[in-house]
Amino acid sequence: MAHVASWKKDIVKEIVDDIQQYPVVAIVDMQEIPAPQIQSMRAGMRAHAKIKMTKNNLMLLALDEAAQFKPGVEKLKEHVGGQCAIVTTDLNPFKLFNKLKATSTPAPAKAGQIAPYDIVVPAGPTPFGPGPIIGELQKLGLPAQIMNGKITVKKDTTVVKGGEPISPELAAMLPKLEILPMEVGMNARAVYGDGIVYGLDVLDIPDDYYTSMFATAAHDALALAVELAYPAKETIVPLIAKAYRSASALSVEAAIPTKETIGALFAKADSQMLALASASGFTNDDIAARLNSVAVAAPSAAAEPAAEAEQKADEKSEEQTEEEVAAGLGALFG
Structure with a gap:
């Protein structure tokens, strides 16, 4: 049996101990990063992470051994290759990815490298x-x-x-x-945490992605519940406000006078009177002056009072408590 150097056993044991100690493990690309920058990156990560660079076969052995107490960590083996390092940390996978991404700095291009952009x-x-x-x-x-x-x-x-x-x-x-077109930094190839290996397609997302997604989902759910008239603690106020607006609009349309709608009804009647006077040719000095002042707005004059009534009802509904709104609804149909 071939003799295994003790230093190799020590490195494997150190990596295994680190994997056992820290909840999150990552394989990080170290390709073409100059030594001074590696030292700087190590210093920046020291408070939360340990970075270990060694032979790839020793990393593979360590991951196999660590799988005995962290099932699934051996899946990181497929990401070991080329110049890479193993990182163990107490940061969650997403914070680790962003911290590693922040280590990237501009670098000069080398002959034969592929241009990342024009x-x-x-x-x-x-x-x-x-x-x-x-x-x-x-x-x-x-x-x-x-x-x-x-x-x-x-x-x-x-x-x-x-x-x-x-x-x-x-x-x-x-x-x-x-012009420094290249970027060098510790780029995570894959990160292990809580039994799951996360790839770049999951890790490389904007910081506000999930908060924005949940906010949009909550907004859409509320809008749907209001549209369906589904009563709940979150929807009862907008539902009552919506009912109040609909009742006010119906009251104006059906010419049902209440203290909330009487102003809009008079405005609507006045507008219809002016339209009728204009159509029939009836006029006097007062009507002629008023027709001239509203000539541009005349085609939409009949629709405006209802919109004004709805707006006033909306503003009033925001000021009222639920009990006041309920009372107002009773007044409309009492």
Whole structure:
């Protein structure tokens, strides 16, 4: 049987102990992150998480052993590969994902890397004075010229399309133009918590996604309950207000006088009188003056009193208690 180095056993045991101690475990991508940035990220995560980088086969062994007391954690094995680390933490999976995402920082592109988006060199002066570098810029397809003692790019120019490889010449030039198109950071590949392995499709959501979703659901449920006239503690006030508005509108339409609707009924009658006078040709000085003042609004004049009555009823219903509204309903039909 092959001898296993003691240091390997110690690393596996340390990872297993960490998995046992912390409720959440993650596999994190560490691809192409410079060592100084890794140290900085470690320091930023130290209060809530432990980051362990080691050989992938040792991580796989540790996950197998940890599965004895945390069933399901072994599913993280399929995400172990390339340059990665194992993170153990007391943060919930979503907070951990956001904290890891916040470690991302702009970085220069390397030759052969795939552009994450269209890389555009903006129009305007560059950091360079007149010199042979203008020829290098022109070779990259940049319309460069000397203006006011600076090499200037005449117009916004796309130097590489998203999804295409970045050439060595362009990779060398972009940092000089202060363009850092890449991002480096600890990106979670998958996170384990409470027996569940969460993928990026679940973790990578806006902070307010669920609160907004629940707020929308609550609003829609209330609207549906009111529409169906379903009585409940949350719906009784809007239901009574709705009934009051409907009763007021019906009272105006049916010309039933009450103290709440008498003003709207007089306004409606007055409007109808003016419309009738206009249609029949009857006039006197008073009617002629009033017809002239409302000529533009005349086509909709008959509909306005009912709308005003409904608005007044709405405002009044907000001011009244449920008992007052109930009394008002009785008055309408008493």
